[in-house]
Amino acid sequence: MSTLLDPGRGVIRGEHYLPCRPDEVGWGWLPTAASTPALTVRSGDSVTLDTLSHEGILADQGRDPRAFLAAHGRDDVLRDAIELAESDVVNTDADGPHVVTGPVAVAGARPGDVLRVDIRALDRRVDYGFISNRHGFGALPGEYPLRAAHPWKPDLHPDSGTVSHFCWVEEDGDGGGATGRFRIDELRSASFRLAPFLGLMGVAGPDDAPAHSVPPGPHGGNIDIKHLVVGSSLYLPIRSEGALFFAGDPHFAQGNGEVALTALEASLRATLTLTVVPAQESAGLFGALTTPFGETPEHWIPTGMAASLDEAMRVAVREAIRFLAERFEIPRQSALAYLSAAGDFEVSQVVDGVVGVHCLIPKRDWRTWA
Known part of the structure; x- marks a missing residue:
């Protein structure tokens, strides 16, 4: 079984640490300009955030991660997943699925500036995850999910319209990285390289209008750009005082398109450096930036x-x-x-x-x- 990175346990690389607490996270909704910061940092500070995958805790999976994982032969469940699932935090079909950590206020950040988010480390909190095709969404709505029985996908809630593939992680013996694997049939499994990233990073909008966690936009949010791995940066035009940065939707891997609806969704501990780029300086780098902008080496x-x-x-x-x-x-x-x-x-x-x-x-x- 895996060594869990439960809240407060294991390596914490940043100057500040923000776990996933049920009374602070947004489940399905993003912070707004009126949100109370869960943490305030200075420009240039590093922050370690625990991000929690929504897979295994949603209502269509029973909202009971211990039972959901037990159906796949696992009992190593993150404590914050159990606490959120057992809490009275509402999450219905009208809400987004994502567990959102934050917001983090950055002192001195003002509208017109740009927030630079440097991805320093992404530590796996577990060694498993799920790829789900649900509710007729994805690239082929109405065609998938298929309802034919599949012996390697235990389905606790057959009427939910969700098919989830359980994936486990294998470390390469030659030190070349890690692989995700899921079962195809009794003798075969599919595998692919892991490249962890956060699908959801953003800043609060300019007002207190409710912001659903699913659609991305000028604020960033659920942009799902797989190239934002360790060593990359994301630039976000600041739209409210303090920026009010947030993160979530952790992935171990994703293909461009994310065609099933989710990719390999799995919890990560992210260490990020948050730096305010003043408006005049950002204009020389990006011009009149109004949308998220990524950078790799x-x-x-x-x-x-x-x-x-x-x-x-x-x-x-x-x-x-x-x-x-x-x-x-x-x-x-x-x-x-x-x-x-x-x-x-x-x-x-x-x-x-x-x-x-x-x-x-x-x-x-x-x-x-x-």
């Missing part, structure tokens, strides 16, 4: 989000053009030509109501322009 990652995939693509192209034109002072027509030759546009996800497209712009092509 190899790529810049402008994003586009919209109700349709076609429109999300158009938004992403416009944002990539805008970034190149404003950062490097080149004609927009030339930026479009470059993107057509060298920009890789990928589908982030198609399952969150508002769909996402992101672009990978190779930094190596622009080193002489810095």
Whole structure:
């Protein structure tokens, strides 16, 4: 059985620590400008956040993680998962599924500035997770989930319209990383490399309007960009005093599109550095940034989000053009030509109501322009 990273247990890498407490997390809803910070830090401080997967605690899975895991032969359940499931925190079909940690206020953060989120560490809190296809959602609603019986997917609630594959983690013997695996039949299993990331990171909106956890937007939120692994950064335009950063929806792995509805959902302990980039400085880096923007050692990652995939693509192209034109002072027509030759546009996800497209712009092509 796994060694659990229960609240307060094990390595805590940041200067500050915020666990998942039932009376502080948002279950299905994001912080707003009126939310009370669960933690306040200075710009440049590192924060360790416990993030909790919603898989195994939702109502369509029985809201009893011990029974749900027992059906898969496991008894190693996180204490905060049990506490939240047993709490009186409401989570219905009208709410989002995500358990949201935060908000974290950053002293001095003001609207017009940009919050830089550096992903320093993502420690697995468990060595298992789930991939779920539920309620006729996903890329093929109405076609999936299939209701045919499957001997390797215990279904405690057959009328819920949910099919969940239990996945376990195997460490590679050669030190090359870790693999996720799930059973296909009595003799075979499917496997894939793990690349943990947080699907949900964002800042509060400019007012106190309720913000559902599922659709992403200018605030960030459920953007599900798989490239935001350790060593990457996310830039979020600040929309309220203190920024009020939040995180959740932890993944061990995801393919672009996230076509089943979820990817390998599993709890992570995230250590992040939160830094305020003043408006004047951010303008020199990104131009007039109004949407989330990613960065890895190899790529810049402008994003586009919209109700349709076609429109999300158009938004992403416009944002990539805008970034190149404003950062490097080149004609927009030339930026479009470059993107057509060298920009890789990928589908982030198609399952969150508002769909996402992101672009990978190779930094190596622009080193002489810095």
